[in-house]
Amino acid sequence: MKKLSLLIVVLLVVAIAVPSLSAARAQEKIRVAVVMPSTKSDLAFSQSIVDALLAIQEERGEDAFEFVYSENMFVVEDAATALRDYASQGYDLVIAHGSQYGSSLADIAPDFPDTAFAWGTTVDTFRDQGITNVYAYEARSEQGAFVQGVMAAMLTKSKVIGIIGPIETGDAKLYVDGFKAGVLWQDPEIEVLVNYIQSFSDLALAAAAADAMLAENADILTGTAQMVPGAVNKAKEAGALWFGTQANQTSLAPEIVVSSQVYDWTVALNPIIEDVLAGEIEGEAYSLTLENEGLRIEFNEDFELAEEVKATAEEVIQAIIDGTISFEIDEEGVLTVVEAEAEAE
Amino acid sequence: MIGDLITASVLASGIRLATPYLYAALGETFGQRSGVLNLGVEGVMLMGAFTSLWAVHEFTPAGATGYDAGALAMGVLVAILVGLIMGLATAVINVTLQAEQGISGIGIYLFGLGMSDLLFQKVFGGNVVTVNGFPKVYLPVLSDIPVLGEIFFRQNLLVYFAFALVPVTWFVLNKTTLGLKIRAVGQNPEAADAMGISVARVRYFTVTLGGVLASLAGASLSISLVNVFQQNMTAGQGFIAVALVYFGSWRARGVMFGALLFSLVNALQLQVRTKGIDVPDEYAAMAPYVLTIIALVFASQRIDQPAALTKPFERGE
Numbered sequence: 001m002k003k004l005s006l007l008i009v010v011l012l013v014v015a016i017a018v019p020s021l022s023a024a025r026a027q028e029k030i031r032v033a034v035v036m037p038s039t040k041s042d043l044a045f046s047q048s049i050v051d052a053l054l055a056i057q058e059e060r061g062e063d064a065f066e067f068v069y070s071e072n073m074f075v076v077e078d079a080a081t082a083l084r085d086y087a088s089q090g091y092d093l094v095i096a097h098g099s100q101y102g103s104s105l106a107d108i109a110p111d112f113p114d115t116a117f118a119w120g121t122t123v124d125t126f127r128d129q130g131i132t133n134v135y136a137y138e139a140r141s142e143q144g145a146f147v148q149g150v151m152a153a154m155l156t157k158s159k160v161i162g163i164i165g166p167i168e169t170g171d172a173k174l175y176v177d178g179f180k181a182g183v184l185w186q187d188p189e190i191e192v193l194v195n196y197i198q199s200f201s202d203l204a205l206a207a208a209a210a211d212a213m214l215a216e217n218a219d220i221l222t223g224t225a226q227m228v229p230g231a232v233n234k235a236k237e238a239g240a241l242w243f244g245t246q247a248n249q250t251s252l253a254p255e256i257v258v259s260s261q262v263y264d265w266t267v268a269l270n271p272i273i274e275d276v277l278a279g280e281i282e283g284e285a286y287s288l289t290l291e292n293e294g295l296r297i298e299f300n301e302d303f304e305l306a307e308e309v310k311a312t313a314e315e316v317i318q319a320i321i322d323g324t325i326s327f328e329i330d331e332e333g334v335l336t337v338v339e340a341e342a343e344a345e
Numbered sequence: 346m347i348g349d350l351i352t353a354s355v356l357a358s359g360i361r362l363a364t365p366y367l368y369a370a371l372g373e374t375f376g377q378r379s380g381v382l383n384l385g386v387e388g389v390m391l392m393g394a395f396t397s398l399w400a401v402h403e404f405t406p407a408g409a410t411g412y413d414a415g416a417l418a419m420g421v422l423v424a425i426l427v428g429l430i431m432g433l434a435t436a437v438i439n440v441t442l443q444a445e446q447g448i449s450g451i452g453i454y455l456f457g458l459g460m461s462d463l464l465f466q467k468v469f470g471g472n473v474v475t476v477n478g479f480p481k482v483y484l485p486v487l488s489d490i491p492v493l494g495e496i497f498f499r500q501n502l503l504v505y506f507a508f509a510l511v512p513v514t515w516f517v518l519n520k521t522t523l524g525l526k527i528r529a530v531g532q533n534p535e536a537a538d539a540m541g542i543s544v545a546r547v548r549y550f551t552v553t554l555g556g557v558l559a560s561l562a563g564a565s566l567s568i569s570l571v572n573v574f575q576q577n578m579t580a581g582q583g584f585i586a587v588a589l590v591y592f593g594s595w596r597a598r599g600v601m602f603g604a605l606l607f608s609l610v611n612a613l614q615l616q617v618r619t620k621g622i623d624v625p626d627e628y629a630a631m632a633p634y635v636l637t638i639i640a641l642v643f644a645s646q647r648i649d650q651p652a653a654l655t656k657p658f659e660r661g662e
Contacts, residue, residue: 039462039576041471072462072576162619168626195618198630202580203571204365208358208612212619215354229473230571236475252475 030060030276032067033086034095035079037200038226040071044246045226049097051247052265056273065273073098074201080104087112092276095119099170109134116281118272120265121171123285135275136285137268141171141224141245142178142327142335144261144295147316148243149182151258152220153190154309155241162213164206164223164231165196172196175224175245175261177335178327182316185337193218203230210234232256250300259299259313267294291321353495355616359609360508361500361570365390365562365579366604367507369586370593371514372558374600377590378518379551380531380653381439384450386559387583388457389431393560394567395461397424398574399468401476412477417568421503424564425557431457432556436549443657454583462576471576478572479503503561503569510558514597527551531651534658544658559583585637592640594649603640607633 032053036046050069057065068086073079079101086094087108096105096119106126109117113133120137152161161183165176180192193216195209210221210231221235222243229252235242236253244250244260268286275281288294297317299305319325326338369386376383400423404416435453438444465471479501488498518524529537530547538544562583567574585607593599614629 039466039471041473042575043473074577193619193621195615196626197615198626199580201575201577203573203575203578204362204566204582205580205611205615207571208362209615209619211358211361212355212612212615215352215358216619226575229475229573229575233475233572252473 029064029066030093030273031091032065032093032095032273033089033091034067034069034097035073035082035086035101036069036071036097037073037079037100038071040069042226042247043229043244043249043252044224046071046097047247048263049095049265052263052269055264055266056269076100076104080108083117084108084111087115087117090115092116093118093272105134106131114281116272116276118269120268123287125283125285127283132283133281134283135268135272137265137272137288138285139171139263139288139295140174140327141261141263141295142174142181142329143290143320144297145175145178145245146182146185146320146325146327146337147290147297147313148222148245148259148261149179149184150186150316151182151305151309151313152179152222152241152243153183153186154306154312155258156190156220158217158219159187159189160191160193160213160216160218162193162195162210162216162218162221164209164213164221164228165194166200166225166227167198168196172224173333174329174335177333179222179243181327181335181337197227199227200225201227203227206230207234214238214240248298250298250302254300254302256303257300258303258305259297262296262298263288264294264296267292290317350613350616350620350622352616353492355612356496356609357499358615359605359612360496361504362608362611363601363604364504364507364565364570365582366586366589366608367510367601368558368562368565369583370589370600370604371507371510371597372555372562373587373590374514374593374595374597375518375527375551375558376548376555377654378531378595378651379527379548380534380651380656380658381436381548381552382446382450382587382655383435383439383453383552383555384447384584384587385431385435385453385457386450386555386562386586387579387581388454388461389428389435389556389559390563390566390579390583391457391461391577392427392431393424393563394578395464395563395574396427397421397560397564398474398476398567398572399423399464401478401568402474405476409477412480416476417479420564420568421561424560428557428560429553430556431560432553433549435556436552439552439657440545440548443659446655446657458577461574465574465576469574473573473575475573476568478567479569501569503565507565508601511597511601518597523550528651530658531653534653534656538658538660544660548658559586562586588637588641591650592637595651596649603637606640607637610636 038046040050053067070082093116118135122136125136126134163176165172193213197205206227207230220241224245232252242256248260250257324340328336397420401416401420404419405413438449484498488494526542530544534544589603592603610633614632
């Protein structure tokens with residue numbers, strides 16, 4: 001009898017202690033590691049994730065949220081090594097910030113089932129491969145691009161607009177297609193020049209691409225990825241306007257930047273972190289949109305933008321949030337603008 | 346159609362793009378003619394690109410809106426100094442220590458890649474910094490010539506200087522005693538040594554000069570072509586420059602044609618796509634490289650390679 005009561009006591013203690021132990025665990029510090037292709041202050045893709053992690057750290061406090069990073073991981077094999085290292089060092093969340101890291105991640109993630117992984121930009125969580133600990137995040141960059149395209153169409157005098165991209169894939173392609181669609185939606189007569197220079201790093205080539213567009217009379221340029229500062233300077237010299245994306249690019253050329261589409265990855269990272277803290281790693285996909293404020297259009301306050309243009313931009317933003325304007329991307333990657341019929345008229 | 350594509354502005358753009366290749370490849374020509382292959386050009390370019398931009402940024406008076414001639418001069422001066430140091434280090438490694446040149450060059454490249462980025466992080470916190478670089482200089486009278494004026498005579502000083510180096514290089518290599526010594530050391534160091542030429546001294550000179558020109562190549566990117574610095578901004582141009590030396594079969598004029606061909610095709614392929622002509626981007630972007638490889642295949646059948654290229658020289662052996 002004594003033995004039985006002892007057993008009951010032990011069981012009770014365990015029953016009470018285990019949940020409280022796991023509750024204590026849930027309040028532990030979360031440790032995040034991120035691997036990214038370029039520098040943390042590239043005014044573009046890599047900076048956007050670091051800014052988000054800093055914002056989260058600010059909110060949660062350094063005691064509760066620690067993060068480390070490896071930058072300049074242009075070489076995928078190096079990135080894969082870094083990802084595996086971070087996972088084996090016991091980081092709670094390991095982020096592979098670049099769509100080129102996907103296949104490495106699919107190899108690594110199954111070896112660390114208790115670690116949460118996230119990668120972007122993509123929607124692929126490898127669920128079809130039976131992997132459940134990988135989160136995916138993407139930016140629907142065509143949304144902000146469309147808004148900026150509409151503005152560009154209203155601002156151009158020469159009716160020629162140039163867009164410079166790196167490689168025709170991922171959020172770069174979404175941005176380029178969205179911007180072009182926005183321009184043509186506002187004014188189908190405008191000539192839109194598009195050039196994917198096949199490089200993320202060749203500043204001189206980006207500058208030459210900008211030169212070619214300016215020589216074709218373009219008076220507004222935009223571009224996406226890390227090599228665009230080369231093009232921004234050419235626009236500045238020629239007095240053409242510039243629209244930025246991924247991060248606020250106003251500081252590059254305050255006199256010509258009209259606005260920038262800024263990515264706020266906290267919108268995707270916060271729910272992932274909540275999952276990790278709760279110990280419920282589910283491997284979902286998150287998208288940044290204008291609606292969830294993962295995407296924001298930040299206007300350059302020093303640029304005198306006509307009220308009419310800004311008002312139209314805000315109307316278009318609202319229309320995208322409402323769903324009156326939406327974007328469909330087919331299997332071939334072709335973007336179409338879908339306008340819902342206005343009901344009340 | 347063709348006239349639409351090959352416009353004066355495309356040709357002018359091609360000439361600008363050729364500038365860093367010219368500096369780097371002419372410098373490499375000196376080294377290779379004396380028998381030293383330096384694969385570290387890219388690393389020296391990166392160091393030159395960063396340090397010259399830093400100097401221009403540092404010496405431009407606060408609040409200046411346009412370019413500052415003094416700051417630009419400092420940029421060039423700093424690039425020359427850094428090139429001198431990197432070039433001397435290369436010479437110590439390759440000439441005095443007789444390192445395997447193919448390998449030591451990669452080491453110098455990796456050093457430049459890492460060091461330039463480290464400095465960039467330390468000095469600017471890795472933030473993209475823009476400067477007012479060399480302005481275009483319209484040469485009097487010449488720049489007014491229709492078409493040709495726009496192509497050739499509305500460039501900036503670093504572009505003019507790069508092209509001016511072509512005849513200078515030719516002259517030094519072919520018409521001076523120094524050039525004769527360089528060629529002798531590259532062809533037959535033993536014979537040169539027997540004639541009382543110091544092989545080591547000649548190679549120190551050419552390799553250091555190569556370092557200075559490679560550094561200027563980097564400066565021509567960061568303070569004249571694009572006016573910013575970014576990690577690894579040379580994107581392989583230093584290696585293309587080494588290939589261009591083979592392409593030009595170790596002659597200044599050949600190197601210039603190679604640099605121009607490569608850059609003009611690059612400018613042209615950008616124009617083709619800007620014009621919306623339906624060529625797959627990947628193929629267009631590949632064109633300059635494919636062309637260089639094809640030309641190299643033909644060049645490799647020639648026999649004018651300096652006989653002692655990549656071979657260290659030790660006296661008394």
